[in-house]
Amino acid sequence: MVSITGFWNIYFGPDSDPTFYQNLHVFTTFLWLGLILAQLVYIDSRKNSIHRRLGNSIFVVGPILIATLVLLSVHSASKSAARGEADMLVIQNIFPALEVAILILLGFLFRKNRMLHGHFLMSTSLLFFGIALFFTLISFIPGYKIEGPETFYRFETAGITATYIGVAFGLLLFIFQRKSGWPWLLVSILFFVNGYIGELIERADKMVAFTAYIGSINEYVAFLSALLVVLAVLILSFSKRKVTTN
Template sequence: MIKFKKYIFEYALLILVILLSITGFWKIYFGENANPTPYQTLHVITSLLWLFLLLFQLRLIGNKQYMHHRKIGLSILIMGPLLVATTALLSVHSAHKGLVSGDGDFLIVQNVMGTLELGFVILLAFILKKNRKLHGAFLLSSAIIFMGIALFFTLISFVPQFRIEGPETFYRFITAAATARYICIFIGLLFFLKDRRNGWPLLLVSLFFSLNDYINTLLIKNKLIQPLTEFVGSLNQVTTFLGSFIILLILLTLLVMPTKRRVLAG
């Protein structure tokens, strides 16, 4: 119980994000017009696997099973690149679908930036791997990225004030996005106030949504949303998936292997 209390905020965040991920994608699978694509299914599976991996790692740390934690942590060499690759694949598919339908992709900036930010956060976690607390904080902060997106879809799916009921209520997309953004910032701020020395990565990541909103506004102002959508939508999906996976795999391996060689040499 004492060990659980020490990480109660971390446990609460991961469990909350897992639940929000389920509610956020609920209508895609169980809604009235449910028609999930293989891209969405792959993304949901990898996202939940990642969140459960973080939860399991947190449990190992709480039980001071550091050797097991390090061994299980090596799975991130595969799981991290796979997660980013599926996110990149879904981004390309979403943009391509928007182009074909003529409706555009209103999540194009969030999808593209979210993919880049996710890879950035995972890389930072291993760049700072010698500082265990910051390493863990950056990995945990990746859950904030999933939280913001899942919360947005949960709000527009289940909260009456945010449901889209016709063209006259399209403004609710913006309201839901802003609400999700502020909630994420609030949670990031809580972690920062709880531990200012090591909690700042969660606050930093929570601010990504505001950054993405600013970029989105800037692109709209300069009429660059359509060119961005066309560029992303025209990318080859297989190449995007494999390229994202291989690039992050190589970078993570370069960050991890030197330490591993020193341990083996000793």
Template sequence: MSNIKKYIFEYVLIIITIALTVSGFWNIFLGADAKPTPYQTLHVIVNFSWLFLMLYQLSLIGSNQTIKHKRVGLLILFFGPLLFAHAVLMAIHSAHKGLVSGQGDFLIVQNVFGTLELGLIILMAFILKKRRKIHGAFLFSTIVLMNGISIFFLFLAVAPQLIIYGMYITLFIGFLFFLKDIRNGWPILLSGSFFVINDSIGKLLLKYDLIQPLTEFVGTLPKVMTVIGTFVALLIGLVLTGIVKKRKANKMQLVTGEM
């Protein structure tokens, strides 16, 4: 119970994000004319895997199960790059659809820069892993991003005229978590501001007629090679932070202690 009280806001945001994600995919998978595509199926699997991994890790932190938390954390070596590579795949797929239809991709800027920011957040979480609260804040920032995306699609479905307010809601959420822990909450505020930043980047690209070239570049990338390349790139980046070496050292210490 003390665990829930200590991290009540984190639990609430993760649960809300899960609920919004479920609602977003409900008709696609359970509607009367449900015909989910392979992309949508993959999207659901990857997103929920990450959400429940973060939820489980939060429960382990709150119950002081440090060793188990670290062991489960190794799963991020796989699921982190998978989440990133999956975001890359969806960005390419969306841009390609826009090119084929001739209507363009109105999500191109948020997709491209949001994906890059997601990869950076995951990498920074392990670069700064020795600062545990900062490490946790960066990982939790991925939930803020996913929540923002869920809010966007919720507004798109029920109130398109309110879409623009979605990014400010996400910014406000980031600001609340920053106020909760000013010293260590800045990564969450940063992630909450990404949608506003990307919107400004989009306006700048639009001003210089760079939206179409960006869409063409992303939409013509080879999917398989790009996805594999981005997965491997982030995986290597995470390994280079020393996370695997540190885990092995800790394991050796435990074995030595038992002997």
């Protein structure tokens, strides 16, 4: 639901004009969230065989999701770099893309440990939640809405608020499942790590340079590289685990 409100203005706002990149991002994001929801339904109904078969779709959905996130990050940065400006969302774009990839790979590696496997894959939704909440705040909530240049400071306020709410959810889920729910704690820490990295880059006055560096990457190369790397790691992990089991 928060993802829907986060994307709302792109499709139904007064200046709505979704681009190919945004359409692709929306499609892959909801495909991933829908896959997680479907898996929860099958587990709850004890249809474990269907759950396992559907789990094989990670070889397709996982690489495409990460490749799309990387593509969107590079495209967003390239637009700002072309104007000689810093991309205000470059940190929130590129680092969560890498972190979602790590969480998916860890979830795949721990697939024999059902609880850890589930927590790793479910915890990816918390990163999407934090970003979607940020856009929901600046789109609909008074005090956070951007109403002109004089209110641009609200970007930071909304980002901090979304971070704290995301961390609170992560900590609660960790507390409920302390024995195996540490992936939620990991994601909560990542929220602060991303903010700290962004602050370091800002203090060094390198945000424009960092934006230019990310934006200089060829979009096709970024997409294909991310796709192939994630796919290769998944296949190698599966093959290694299969050989070890045998």
